[in-house]
Each structure stands twice: as structure tokens, then as C-alpha cells.
Amino acid sequence: AAEVRRQPALPANDVVTAPAIRSANARPDYDVLVVGAGFAGATLAERLASQAGKRVLLIDRREHVGGNAYDEHDAAGILIHRYGPHIFHTNSDEIVQYLSKFTKWRPYEHRVLAAVRDKLLPIPINRTTINGLYGLDLQDDDQAAAFLAARAERREIRTSEDVVIAAVGQELYETFFRGYTRKQWGLDPSELDKSVTARVPTRTSIDDRYFLDSFQAMPLDGYTRMFENMVDHDLIDVELGVDFRDVANRVTVGHTIFTGPVDEYFDHRFGALPYRCLDFQHETHDMERFQPVAVVNYPSEDTPFTRITEYKQLTGQVHRQTSISYEYSSATGNPYYPIPRADNQAVYKQYEALADALPDVSFVGRLATYKYYNMDQVVGQALATYRRLAPRIGVKAIA
Ligand code: FAD
Incomplete structure (x- = not known):
């Protein structure tokens, strides 16, 4: 029987469950395990399958692809963003070209x-x-x-x-x-x-666009549809509602791409990295329009929420009702925003050193690198990771 060993990354007495078991002699079940089906994971899974011909297992512990950019139709049939409003904007032609393989766009300038x-x-x-x-x-x-x-x-x-x-x-x-x-x-x-x-974007003009990027748009049929197109490949198996710890014990892989929280990967051994969490109260109203623009901020501490989003104004959907969400920040719940303080960065650096020492695992995306990134930046990071990784995992021609 083939010798089966854990990935040689961590000391034997370490409490961390290595991400996947790899057979030293036999061919692993998958060339690559991608943990997390957000922008980071979906981009890497797509590249590795379609450009490198790798067999990929893409998992997510949520019941859907898309990560935080996931959108869905609510009970009224209105397309909403479950985890808050996502507006795509970038100055990178490369990233627009890449994502345009999987979606058409609806021009949209955020105000x-x-x-x-x-x-x-x-x-x-x-x-x-x-x-x-x-x-x-x-x-x-x-x-x-x-x-x-x-x-x-x-x-x-x-x-x-x-x-x-x-x-x-x-x-x-x-x-x-x-x-x-x-x-x-x-x-x-x-x-x-x-x-x-770092810079307060204050303007002396009357330009009221929120972003000034050269490309600003929404995926025409929504983010989820775009993600489904990205991962729709014969060489990609997708498993949803599955945590990577469960997969690690039943699947052998050659390389792991981890896009979840880096502190969780290492069992919080240096302490939990703090995140700001969000709660969304979604509502549908019997009116065509709720507010003048897609997002209204509420800076005063007299209101408990930070902003209200009206989704039809992002998507352009025509519907006699409208769906909105109130957004609340909190200390507990799903991790959303890394809290940018020097002491947190110092803890992250300790995790980063451990991550860098794992040759068979790549840490990509906002949770794995503990940094707030826009969607285009995550795609850029994932494409760069692919270019670096490809030669190491036996890919000759890189597209
Ligand atoms: P995620 O989208 O978080 O995906 C990571 C995935 O990994 C998740 O689905 C998670 O379930 C899964 N996962 C984690 N751990 C495990 C595990 N152990 N096992 C299995 N699966 C696991 N960016 C913009 O460019 N424009 C915007 O307008 C914008 N608006 C935003 C609004 C909000 C409220 C927030 C919070 C972010 C916004 N962003 C925006 C940023 C954008 O959400 C991120 O850039 C993007 O989602 C990051 O993708 P990712 O793949 O790194 O992470």
C-alpha cells in the first residue's frame, strides 16, 4: 500500500490538522484543493483547471459559491446581496478582461x-x-x-x-x-x-461618483451567475456546505489553496485575529423606490445602523416592489473587516511566518492574508498566485 503522510509542513506535535493528506507514491485524488469559493478561490480553481489542466476540488463551508459577493433572489424575486452591497470597480484592464470571460456587464456608477x-x-x-x-x-x-x-x-x-x-x-x-x-x-x-x-477623498468639484476607477459596473446577471460560470469546468468538483477540516481527512491532494481565516488554519495559536462583523436586516417594501441612490450612509450615532442599501438601484432590476438592507456593525459574527491596528498586524505577521513555511499550501484572499481588499484586488492577487504557483506544480505553459 502506498505510504500516506500528512503534508510535511508542521512539527509532529502540532495541534493543527494539516489541510489535506497526500499520498507519497499514489496519485492524489485531486491535484489541488481550493478552500473557499469567493473571488480568490474561484479565480484560482478556474485558472488551475482551464489553463493548467489540474484536477481541482473546490469547497466552501457556506451553501453557495461567491463568498461575500454572493447574490440571490429574495422572496419577492428581487436580486439582493446577502452580505452587503458589492460594486465592481477597477483600473486594471487585465482583471476586466479576465472576468469578462464569465459575465457581461451593466455599466453602473456608484453614488x-x-x-x-x-x-x-x-x-x-x-x-x-x-x-x-x-x-x-x-x-x-x-x-x-x-x-x-x-x-x-x-x-x-x-x-x-x-x-x-x-x-x-x-x-x-x-x-x-x-x-x-x-x-x-x-x-x-x-x-x-x-x-x-490614509487619505480623505475630499473633492472641490461637484463630481459625486463614489469611485473614480476607469471601469465601474455590475455583473449583468449577478455575481453568483458569474461565479457559477467560473467554476463550471469538467476538472472542477465543487462541494458546498463542507468545512476543510472534514475534507482534509478523506481526500488526498497535491497542493492546497486556503482562502479562509489564517488564524483559524493555525488553530488560533497566537490568538484570534480580530474582525469587525456585520449584520444585515433585509426588507422588502411595497414601493418602487425607497431612497434617491443605492446607498445612503447614516453617520450619526443616533441611528444604530451605518447605511441602507437599495439593491434594485445597483442591479437595474425593474420590479414594483423594492428590497433594502439595514447594515449594522458588531463585534461578533461572520468575520468581515480585519481591524487595522498595529497590534493586530503584529499577530498576523506571526501567522504569516507560519504560512510562508508551508510549501504545499498557498494563502490567498482577504481572510487568509488578513487585509481588506476590494474584489478586483483579490482577483489580481489570485492571478498573481497562479503565475507563481504554476511552475511549482508542474505547469509548463502559463496563459
Ligand atoms: P470571501 O469572499 O470571504 O470568500 C472566502 C470563502 O471561504 C467564504 O465563502 C468562506 O465561507 C470560505 N471559507 C472560509 N473558511 C473556510 C473553511 N474552513 N472551509 C470551507 N470554506 C471556508 N469589494 C469591492 O470591490 N467592491 C465593493 O463594493 C465591496 N463591498 C463590500 C461590502 C462589504 C460589506 C464587505 C464586507 C466587503 C466588500 N468588498 C467590496 C470586498 C469583497 O467582499 C472582497 O474583496 C471579496 O469578497 C474577497 O474575496 P475572498 O475570496 O478573499 O473572500
């Missing part, structure tokens, strides 16, 4: 309003915001720049609070940022790394 002082004003702050908030009539960029410069405070930049006050001054900081940040992170901006708001 967000903030509910402050009984008004709905554009965010990021622009000239319209300033005029609306202060009852002014600033006519051009120069006037708006002078207005902001007169309020900006010179100070040493250490925290998020410093970043914002140095850019727009105390009053705009308190109106638009302080309460929102406290709700979003459960921390005062003065306790958060300056990187959280």
Missing part, C-alpha cells in the same frame, strides 16, 4: 448620500456637500479648496482622527466621520491606524 442634519448630501465630501451643509454658493474648485483649507488643522498625523481633521477640520470630521467610524469599527477614530483613512 452615495449621507443623511446629516435632515439633509442628504454627497459623500465623499464635494462642493455640493459643502454648499448644502452650510447654505453656501461656492462656485468653483478654488473657492471650495479655500473653504476646506481654512478649516483644515495642522497637526501631527498618527491616527485616523488626525488624518481627517488635518484635511477637513473638526466640524466636518464630527459631522461625517466620527460617528460613522465609531459605529463601523466600534472604536473612536483616535484609536484607529491612520491607514484606515
